[in-house]
Amino acid sequence: MSDFASLSASEKYSHLNETVMNMINRKPGWGWWAIFIVDMMFLSFGIYCFIYQIYTGLGVAGYSHPVLWGVYITNFVFWVGIAHSGTLISAVLFLFRAKFRMSIYRIAEAMTVFAVATAGLFPIIHIGRPWNFYWLLPYPNQRGLWVNFDSPLLWDVFAVSTYATISSVFFFIGMIPDIAAIRDTVVGKAKKAFYSVASLGWKGSSWEWGHYTRAYFYFACFATPLVISVHSVVSWDFAMANTPGWHTSIFPPYFVAGAIFSGLAMVATLCIPLRYIFDLEDYITMDNFEGMSKMIILTSSIVFYAYLIEFFIAWYSGNKYEYDQFIYRAVGDYAVFYWIMMFCNGIVPHLLWFKKIRQNLVILFIITLLINVGMYFERFNIIVISLSKEFEPGSWGLYKPSWVEIGITVGSFAWFFMFFLIFIRTLPALSIAEIKEILPVPKKNGGENHE
């Protein structure tokens, strides 16, 4: 830090370029390869599980009447939630001119795109006849069949695909100047060709910059409503159903807050080790973590409030089914998971009120991991506990994930990290152009900036 601070402005500029180039140019060491190979092994096992499930039938999953949605939908909601904060950090905070976003937004955006790519798999893995998944798309066909626009699942199709499109485009647009910078310095024909194509002929002229910043602004405006919409729509999958424990109007804000909460935690989970491995202390600073921590406290409070108000409404509404459901959540068969969720999402994040804890990255890392676990169980609790005890007492039953479901879930994490591992070695993980905005501008003759 002190070294970096003592550098001159122009040296700081080149240091940044070198840091980013170093992440891409440095030959992957054994550590990276070891992680990547282990990751691919998990991914292969996940793919094997999926093929086995298609071949044998969904019965190899642990579904048990009446719980016909389980870990797959939990994973779907979890990954969509993770995908949330990328757009939040890049678009919403961009519009609010929150400077702490600049060094982490690229990682957050990458996380968003990869998380959506993971989430998108789960509806297909989940359905009984995955080879017919395209029947959910409204396209003109010779069979004269159409889709049911009343169904929240169809809204999901649109919400998630829109979100995937916009977040990928936004991710890519933001990278163009940086890719151009890499193109200019990278060695090797193939690499050169790749970055040349990917930079879309960026020259860095002021005319280009003018258009670029305006386009980026528009995309940010366009993406901002999606932050609200995508998880609201996902929450309607549940809120629109009549199932006790699902059928509540609090779900959209509760889900959005939860998604931001889990997304921020995931960004922190990813940034802390990255910062350590690639010596990014100069760019991903404690201020970034401060900002994230404070937002985590805010969203955690919203989520915790929602947990409590659900109980209140279950009692206040006088709805017997709802009431029984919430008592069951707290003391029933799955109570362990319920209290894990309460502890991880409601209690643990409030440690961050203390500055010492915020500043200790090891504790922060553990807290964010716990938040990820808690948010996973939040979705599991909503889906599984509600379904296992519905209206009809004669049908009640319990669900336990099978090894196939666990295999596919682990595989989905491997799938996500595979993208991430490739990303940090090939694309600029820090936004060179934007970080330079917050660095002091070097004078032409090498003098210091006395702004």
Added chain:
Amino acid sequence: MKNEDKKSKTGTLNRRDFLKALSAIGGAAVISSGCTPEPLDKLVSYAVPPDDVIPGIANYYTSVIPCSPVGTPVIVRVREGRAIKVEGNPLDPVTSGSTSAEDQATLQTLYDPDRVKQPLFRNNRDNLTAITYVAAVDILVENLKNKPKNAYIITNNTTATTDKLFNELAEKIGAKRIKYEPFSYENIKHANKLTYGKNLLPTYHIDKADYLLSIGADFLETWLSPSEYSKRFTKMHEFDGDKKSFFCQVEPKMTMTGSMADEWVPVKPFTNLALVLGIINYIKSNKLNKKPIPNVFEDLETYSLSRTSSITGINEESIIKIAKSFVSAPSAMAIGGGYANSSKDDYKTIVAINLLNEITGNSDKLDFDNYLQLSNCSKTSEITDFIDDASKGNVDFVFIYNANPVYSLPKSFNVKKAFEKIKFKVSGSMLDDETSELCDLVIPDLHAFEKWGDYEGKVGNYYIMQPVMKPLYKGSSIEQTLLNSLNRITDSEDEKISSYYAYLRNEWKKFNLGDSPFPIFWNKIVKDGGIYNNNQKYSSLSFNGDLKIKSSTFKSNTDKLNLYITPSYKFYDGRSSNNSWLQELPDLLTTAVWDSWVEINSKLAEKLDIKEGDFLEIESDGKTIVTQAYLTPAIRPDTISISMGQGHTKMGRYAQNRGVNPIDLLSTDLDSESGGLDLSSAQVTIKKTGNWEKFVKVQHSFSQENRDMVQVIPMEKLLHDDHHDDHHGEHHKEYDMYREYDYFIHKWGMTVDLDKCTGCGSCVVSCYAENNIPVVGKEQVANGRHMAWLTLERFQEEINDELNGTTRIDMRILPQMCQHCENAPCEPVCPVFATYHNPEGINLMVYSRCVGTRYCSNNCSYKVRRFNWFSYQWPEPLNLQLNPDVTVRAKGVMEKCNFCFHKIGIAKDKAKDEKRKMNYEEISTITACQTACGCGAIEFGDLNDPNAKVTKLSKDKRAYSLLGELNTRPTVTYLKKIRREQI
């Protein structure tokens, strides 16, 4: 013009012609396979196609299932040469067109993959090897010609012409004839002989009673004629506007029959005699009798209330209540069960019951003119004599047909060892069961649907057994085999009838009393299914007042537990166990499938630290069995109960090595007077083995959780409170944001009368047969993947019976199928319109459109949807039973009840072709559940028709919708169960 020119010009086969040709070939293929169930290799069209086979249109043939105890005349639906569904024959006065679950499942016996496919012979004492039928008959004839010394012919309850043939054979070779039925009710017969001089099993007109006292008779399950008594019980017990009869069941453990009782009294096992004598003594001492009391029981006076109470474990007030109600009812009736009254000397209980009926003037409901042919069965003592004989090595030859004594007699008889000493053993059974396995020659019989024959259930009711399809396997019926053998060992020069069909017709000539020529008479009775005895008159009885009996001594209380063995309403004595539909039909009281269990009182279990699913070792006199515990409050704490039917060591893939056979715990004790097996001989101790496994049952929670699933209405309210209810209804007009559905032609709906439903499960099996529902096996049921579209959910409320210091349960049964809601929660959530509301009010499921999101099931408030987790298999030839009108669902799609939509279509087409409206007979036979229901609990029809029965019932005072407050507006309406506390 132009097209035709073009066609004639080219003269080649174009696409349309090709398709036409293709369909013609396809049609020919279907027709040519018309009469045989096996698919053919070559596609050769008929020179003359059979008149009665139109591909795609079902044929209906009458036949009879010769099952115990009285047989069931049926109408079999046949498609393209395959029997696919069984319905009761409504012409029959005994069953009146109802079928039991076992009857419905007979199709799986017909297509049983483990049937013996061709004769087997044990050469050189090796394994049984397949031989040809001709060779098998040769071997049989050779052995018969040798005039075996000391031969036996053992069959089940064969009747009519089949019985005649067996008797002829027995006479020819000098064999002793035994008709062995595990339930032959020796006690009842013996008691009737003593009291009325009739060694018979009568018909009990329970429908004429206002108060029915059943001393352990499971008349809705296995006792004498369950289909008939279900009908009679319904007639008696249904609410007819101002009256409803009262039913009191006395038994140690709640059975399905007991669960229907208005009053259920847990009695100590095998102390029924004391109870009945206590009641009689009370009547006598209070001079409540209507007729003089003959002094039959010398020690009647000793049965004071206190002594009776201490023997039977029933509180004095309960006894007084029963006695008073019995006497005060205008028409009462007491009946006594078979196995409940089968300890030593328990025929005396039946004598006492007869006496009770006699002194209260109620013996007019006993009908000995319409007795059961089961009365002619042998006593158990006769078969045990045979076993004694055989174990001494004195028996040379035995012919066994449909009897399985190796399984159904206690192990202590050593039947297996005795059998091995017999020189030559022939079996005629279809299945390779425990007894057939030991035989030297097996000539398998054909199923009743593959052969000609006849059956007489109750005297005078002769049913024709008509082959409805060609035999699945080469071979002949047992009757044909007998006839062939008889012809060959008879030396007479007379003309012999070589075909059993001709023989049968010859036999039936005696029934042609009218003027019509025999062929016309024959065609009529084959069409009707037989000759029915509609005579309802019967002669009155005279009680043998000179009878002198001393009551027995009762076992004193010991530390050991009583073992109460109950027959199974699914498997009877275990003969139907190799049947996957019945194995997967959840037992009504436990909802257990595919296994055995031992029922233990919850409080006793708590004391012994036994949990549900613990494996218990049950020991009696050195004999042990191990099975899982099931806890229930509805059993006496001094008793444990195990159901019969499981524990086969051989029989087929579904039956063998599954569960335990409680009979094995019994000793060789017989009742010397009546000759029946003593079922009370085992006093058991139980011990935990330490093993535990999840007890596999379909329903996990029996509590209603205060959700009023099965609603009850007190009878008093029904009688007096009607005005208020009507008034109440008018104020509740419903308003809805959405437009009502227009049902232009039909609006199909259903009502289920919860007061009538007995939970026999016949509708469930019928639904399996009609709708190609897959059987998933025990492991998948444990995973919650039971596929039944119609389930009998059962709920219970525990009621502390302070009088008797026990807990009894208020059993409520809820037959639940898709409710076909008007505001169906499943419909809007399907993203691909795979489920939708059709214009006739049915919530339909389009299997081919379903992608399997399972959102519909999540959103279904009733949880009636079933998902295809796997591609389910029907082992050959069970696949031949599949109904071609119903899709066999692929893996990954949702399915559920659709009101037998395909049959609505068939009925509509027929009416349309005949340019008329559908009539009641057609509509009321559409759904498989309604046709199978013997109690008339299910009614299906058009709610658009104001005069339809279903419309009227759905507006009944008792009508309610399941979870009505959710505003799903189901078209299935339930009628509340009626609660009667007072008589």
